[in-house]
Amino acid sequence: MTTHTQTPLPAGLRERVLRAARDARAAGRALPETPDISPVEAFSRAADAFAGLLAMLEDGHWPIPVLRDLDVQGLVGHLTGVEDDVQRALAGDPDVARADHVASTQPLAEQQGGRPPEETRRAWRAAAERTVVRVRGRNLDAVVPVHGMRLPLRSLLVVRAFELWTHENDIRRAAAFAATVPDAATLRLMTALAVGMLPVGVARVADDLAPLDVHLVLTGAGGGTWDIALGERSARAVPEVAIVADAVRFCRLVADRIGPAELDAHVIGAAGDAATVLAGAAALALD
Amino acid sequence: MFAARLAAGDDRALAEAFDELGPAVHATALQVLRNSAAAQDVVQDVFVDLWCHPQRYDPTLSSLRTYLTLCARHRALDVVRSDLRRAGREERHQRLLPARPEPSPSEEVTDADTAAAVRAAVRSLPPEQRRVVELAYFDGLSYRDVAQRIGIPEGTAKSRVRLALAKLGHLIDRQLLEQS
Numbered sequence: 001m002t003t004h005t006q007t008p009l010p011a012g013l014r015e016r017v018l019r020a021a022r023d024a025r026a027a028g029r030a031l032p033e034t035p036d037i038s039p040v041e042a043f044s045r046a047a048d049a050f051a052g053l054l055a056m057l058e059d060g061h062w063p064i065p066v067l068r069d070l071d072v073q074g075l076v077g078h079l080t081g082v083e084d085d086v087q088r089a090l091a092g093d094p095d096v097a098r099a100d101h102v103a104s105t106q107p108l109a110e111q112q113g114g115r116p117p118e119e120t121r122r123a124w125r126a127a128a129e130r131t132v133v134r135v136r137g138r139n140l141d142a143v144v145p146v147h148g149m150r151l152p153l154r155s156l157l158v159v160r161a162f163e164l165w166t167h168e169n170d171i172r173r174a175a176a177f178a179a180t181v182p183d184a185a186t187l188r189l190m191t192a193l194a195v196g197m198l199p200v201g202v203a204r205v206a207d208d209l210a211p212l213d214v215h216l217v218l219t220g221a222g223g224g225t226w227d228i229a230l231g232e233r234s235a236r237a238v239p240e241v242a243i244v245a246d247a248v249r250f251c252r253l254v255a256d257r258i259g260p261a262e263l264d265a266h267v268i269g270a271a272g273d274a275a276t277v278l279a280g281a282a283a284l285a286l287d
Numbered sequence: 288m289f290a291a292r293l294a295a296g297d298d299r300a301l302a303e304a305f306d307e308l309g310p311a312v313h314a315t316a317l318q319v320l321r322n323s324a325a326a327q328d329v330v331q332d333v334f335v336d337l338w339c340h341p342q343r344y345d346p347t348l349s350s351l352r353t354y355l356t357l358c359a360r361h362r363a364l365d366v367v368r369s370d371l372r373r374a375g376r377e378e379r380h381q382r383l384l385p386a387r388p389e390p391s392p393s394e395e396v397t398d399a400d401t402a403a404a405v406r407a408a409v410r411s412l413p414p415e416q417r418r419v420v421e422l423a424y425f426d427g428l429s430y431r432d433v434a435q436r437i438g439i440p441e442g443t444a445k446s447r448v449r450l451a452l453a454k455l456g457h458l459i460d461r462q463l464l465e466q467s
Contacts, residue, residue: 013327014309
């Protein structure tokens, strides 16, 4: 946009116009509007998408290395283990509260070697369906301790949707399939969760963060706009950084599948502050 | 980027657009309408529409300046057309009204009662509603002129008159019922 000299605007017109705009459409919510769905539905949709991918795989795809020391079959075994642990947590088993996400599921991942892939697929599908059955009708605000996290069930289910989508795309990349994007309603829950957890991630990478206001704009379906206060508040003026990025790429960053430099974010404010915030987002590693 | 920010609900993007282009949009509307209050209404409509329907702006077709000033021109012309249609309707209405016969003595009494009831009802309105009714109905001003006279948006003037008329209807019915 370029600057042109114009007659001054009538007094009060700016405030009047902006107020009328916010009355007509609340700030923060992305367009087009997406229907709100429950976290149970979001998890269920992510599980369906993952199941859809597994149904497409041929025998030759299952031994392809994907992640850490896991091939496709091992990764699916890992996810079956995660479902088992979540169900144990829902049943009140204290042992899974402190269990490590990888170590706890590694035995099941390793057991997949030599099994027919169809058995691995069926075992995961059955485990995911059991999770859906067990969370339906439960209090979504109840805290579920699992794998070192203590999250309300509604957040845990979105974390799980994050995990399934991320691993679905890990397998797609390994098998040379096109990447997928969650539907807008699921993505909206994922972006909202990631933004809500951002202070936790930033605290992981910056021990002594000075107060910072973050204006975060995530563009595209499932995006939105948030103002996040980081660090201890004080009476002094707090610096601000504005970050504009694509919602899906931001989710990939939060899943630790791309780095901050690959986010291609537009930053207004101190680049160093933005780098800390984005490093904190990646530190959430919701995969 | 700009349209994507608007779609993401970033109201700062709207404020930036207003600061950059509000004067041009206002100047365009004022050039057509020659009326500051009406031009301000057009400016509000244009930016509210941009905020609520950002997908209508296609940056591959035009700059935001061109898009918004075109929107302002179209809306301003719509206002002019609407004013002309209303003036035409009023003129036709006046021409088609039958000549009123001389009132009978009993009609004169009834008319006087009604007028007294109306005056009493208007006096009982809240001051801001009474003012718009007096200007619109006793002084014969248009909504736009009423708005300009007391320094409020035209939409506010309309809503005050609507509220006042609804109240007057109830008050006058009750007073006439009591008199009968």
